[in-house]
Amino acid sequence: VKGVIFNILEDAVTRAHGAATWDALLDAAGSDGAYSSLGNYPDSEIEALVGAAADALAITPEEVLRWFGTAAIPLLAERYAAFFDVQQGTVGFLESLNGMIHPEVRKLYPGAVCPHFGFGVEPDGTVRMIYRSPRRMCALAEGFIAGAAAHYGEEVALEHPTCMHRGDGACTFRVRTRRAALRCESQAA
């Protein structure tokens, strides 16, 4: 996992719960916490941190990841505003992952292993998104989708009909968005 993910996690945790909570998480996970954004760290470290957070909050690791995904989007939008600004909404943003965002990620972080998403549109306009990765971080993806919808001021209806954690070969997300009227103002603020 790239160091930048750890940096964003630290940022999200610190903003939501304070620096002491991050220190406590590091201690609980047995990590030394010196993450450089350019570095590359074993998957086990993020799993340990997620596990420690789940224990502390008495929730599942999936729920931690879902929260992290949602919380990471505003931070990512601060750092990489360009990727967000060129899109009009959640679906456009999701569709630009394969073609624009991940290639840029690979430029900045040589050796980064980015997932490739499959996209399709159902007759009713619902976007079907396929995720397949040995890391099986579909919950993080759910969080990102929710975070993106919030960023674009949209209401999203997300289904997860197939899931690798439930023995499926891949995870499927069905995404339907609708522009929210006023709530977006309050959320963006």
Place this chain on the structure above:
Amino acid sequence: MSEGQDRIRQLERRLDRALRARAAAEAIAERGLRELYDRQQELELLEATASEASRGLPLDAAVRGALARLCAHGGWAFGRAWLAEPGGARLHCPPEWQVQGSDGAAPLGAAPLVLDAGQGLAGQVLRDAAPAWVPELAAWPDGGPPPAPGLRNACAVPVAAGGDIIAVLEFFRHEPAPADERRLRLYAQVGGELGRAIERWRAEERLREAHAKLDIAIGSMAQGLCLFDAARRLVLVNRPLAEMYGLKPAACAPGQALRDFLAGHADRFEDDAVKEFERLFEDALPEMPAAAKLGLADGRCVALRVSRTPDGGWVATHQDVTAQQRAEARIAHLAHHDLLTTLPNRVKLRERLRQDLSAAKRAGGKLAVLCFDLDRFKAVNDTLGHALGDQLLQKVAARMLACVRDTDTVARLGGDEFAIVQTAPGQPQDAIALAGRIIAELSLPFDLQGHQVVIGTSIGIALAPDDGESTDALLKHADLALYRAKAAGRGTYRFFEAEMDARMQARRALELDLRRGLQAGEFTVFYQPIMNLGTRQPAGFEALLRWNHPQRGLVPPADFIPLAEEIGLIVPLGEWVLKQACRDATGWPAPLKVAVNLSPIQFGGAGPVRAVAAALAESGLDPARLEIEITETVMLADTAATLAALEALKALGVRIAMDDFGTGYSSLSYLRKFPFDRVKIDRSFVSGLDQPTGDAILRAITGLCATLGMETTAEGVETEAQLQQLASATCTDVQGFLFSAPRPAGEVARLLAQLGVPPGGRFRIAS
């Protein structure tokens, strides 16, 4: 622990984390920068190789440049390049393809190196067509010894062009090093660039060679050549053309228009030749060049040929044919003239005669053909030699030319034969006058280097159109007239007369008839008895040839023997007579002899001996019963060979008789040269017996022969009186109509019965 202390410890931990994260980030950044630098270096390396290759450097420089850059880039102590043979069986490394790296520690080889495919590191790379890296040479037994002691690490990459490995790059260093795939890939890329460069270089080399060959070929053509493009602008002028016209380099500058090019050199051509030159450019069609011969102002002649080129231009070739023209003119002259006298020869004479004939025909005029034969020329040649003979012919030619007018043609036909075609209208007076002039001129003595030589000429004249209207007829008729002139005595002329031609025709008909007759078996042998004056009995018969012509009946020998001798038919004819006579004689009672005449023509080499021997062998006749009669003419010919033939005949046991004795110039001398068995006294002496000196001459001959031990036969005995005189003159034998005319073979037995008389009795005369 106080809350403040906790707080400090907490902050220290966070600071420590931040510092370590920064250090890690810096390390990552430095690695990234290094990598960036490496990439930059690699790119520069590839760029340098590619740009150097495209700059058209010589191959050696391009290879050395690539080796030096790779040595510097990879820190190699030594690099070299191997060139693969076509087919890839072996590698060659020239000394100039060995380069030292920065440390300069590895010595360069001075000699070219050779490796088989599969041998050593470079050989393996050639065989496998893949890069190879040897971390430690000492641990790689297949590699053989390193190029210099102490070299431990090596790598090699193939250089490919057009799908083939054309070279291998090989590098060495003193420190062992693990395989560096990335570097190998880079080197392979450099190899690829170099391969393209070598391929291009080879293609350019081939093109250069082709150009060089073309330059040499064009420059060393025998012909001059200039090339114009489709817009008629000069493209090139080859060296021979510049030399042919004496053009300065500036005059040959490409790009000038055809018209300007020609205008600049117009003074070198004869009038209008430049226009002709330019016209050829109009006339030349694709597949159909235009050609012409142009005269130059200095007298030379140039054959010009203009062809279209595939790109719409023109190529003009120029050949100086002056020498050829002159040679052709000379050959034409030689073909029509006599070398010795420079007079027209027979070919030229016929040509002129043809022209003069048609001119005369148009004008309704006449002309004369005079044929000459020099009298006594052979004697001059034989006694004074050919050189003076040739000189004489030249002087004769000069005198003849002095006698004719310009419109007449004097020709030498060969040997001492000359001819004149006289175009004067007043015939035959003009021909008579000319013949008279020439006879007079040529009868005057010639001075040949102090020798006063007198010859003369005989002339035959034919007139057109009276004696013929074709060259053949006129020349033939003049020739016939010449024979008549010669027959009439030397130093005279004769006109052709139709009767001459008739005789010629008759002779020709007779010749054909003779050949046919021999084939058809029309010849026969008659026999005339020879009576012995002592025994009064037939001593034998003379065989005489007769021609029993189906239309003309019996043809007398005098009418055909001379012709048969002339045309050589006498040889088969004579042999036939010989065999027939021998066969017939075997049927007669011994010791009756048969006498057979041999013509002088038959006396060539071993001919007569072989013919006589064959006739004897075939018939089984006793040689002693055969008597061969020869005339004095035989003795006149090559005496040594003739005598040898006579000796050989005599050795066969055959008797030899001298026929027609007394008619030749020096008959007596022949008797001294050869011991004849018999002398036949010519009939003129027998018929002359009634004259006062006749008897004395006869007695002198018979007396002489008796003294020499030769028998004598008198021919042409017709009267009793002659017989009595011959008997008293002690002639041995007699022959003549008094006893019998020549009779066919079938009548010999009857003749013998009639003529046979008892010894001592009177002759009986056959009826």
